[in-house]
Amino acid sequence: MVWGAARQRPAGRGVFCQFAGLSDVSISQDIPVEGEITVPMASQSQEEDFSTLDEPVKDTIMRDLKAVGKKFFHVMYPKKSTALLRDWDLWGPLVLCVSLALMLQSGNVNNKDDGGPQFAEVFVIIWFGAVVITLNSKLLGGTISFFQSLCVLGYCILPLTVAMLVSRLMLLASGGTVTFIIRLIVVITMFAWSTFASTAFLADSQPPNRRALAVYPIFLFYFVISWMILTFSPSSA
Structure with a gap:
């Protein structure tokens, strides 16, 4: 009979009995509550409050120029740094190209056969070569993104x-043998500089057993x- 009485007890009364003591419980301020609508302004960082929409155009241009200048510095003073990889852009490579x-x-410029094709040839060689090297790097298991690789290869043309x-x-x-020898020394030095700078940024992103396969196309x-x-000479100028 007691069991039958328990079955006949209203379900709502049993639920109220289970939560009878919750009315005396207060939420402490130390307990984190999810889903807050308002966020204190003091908790936001200065970078989160910063918006380029309210920034003057002059400040935006100067900030971008400073960023490009810093990347030029990293190329001329090559060392293992994530500056080119973290804040990548294509403005510097475009200007250099x-x-x-x-x-x-x-x-x-009066001859239609001069100037235009050579400009297009250099432009296509640089960008197409950078794209091919980037695709090769990705196929070899590189860990950097497509545009990060283009950024590094483009800036290292400096x-x-x-x-x-x-x-x-x-x-x-002037011209002559002495001039050619000096040009040869300068070009070889800058070629080694560009290759070393690019590999300093890109080599670590490749698997250790495939770095040679990734560096060889950069060398070419x-x-x-x-x-x-x-091979540029005054006869073509």
Whole structure:
């Protein structure tokens, strides 16, 4: 009979009995509560509050120029750093590619066969070569992203761009065997600099047993650009 009475007890009354003591329980402030609608302003960092939408255009341009300048510094002073990989961009590679192509193009603008094709040739070789090297790196198991690799390869053209500038100035001043020897030394030095800088940033992203396969296309990439710089002569200018 007692069991039958227990079965006949209303279900709602049993539930209220189970939660009868919860009315005396208060939530402490130390207990984290999820789903808060408002977040104290003091808990937000300064970077989270910063918005480029309210920033003047001049400040935005100066900040981007400083970022590009820092990447140029890392290339000219190559060391193992994640600056090029973390804050990647393609502005620096685009400027270097255009500058190098303009210096390699022919100076005779009246001839339709000069200038344009050579500019397009340099532009395509640089970007197509960088894309091929990046795809090769990814196929070999590289851990960096596509655009990070393009950023590093593009920024590391800076020493070769400097070599092209020096070479062009020397050709404008004088020519001959001595000038060629000096140009050869400058180009070889900058070629080694570009190769070393790029491998310093990209080598660690490759598996140890496949680094040679990843570095070899980089060597060929900068070698082709160096050969174009070295074979540039006033007759094509």
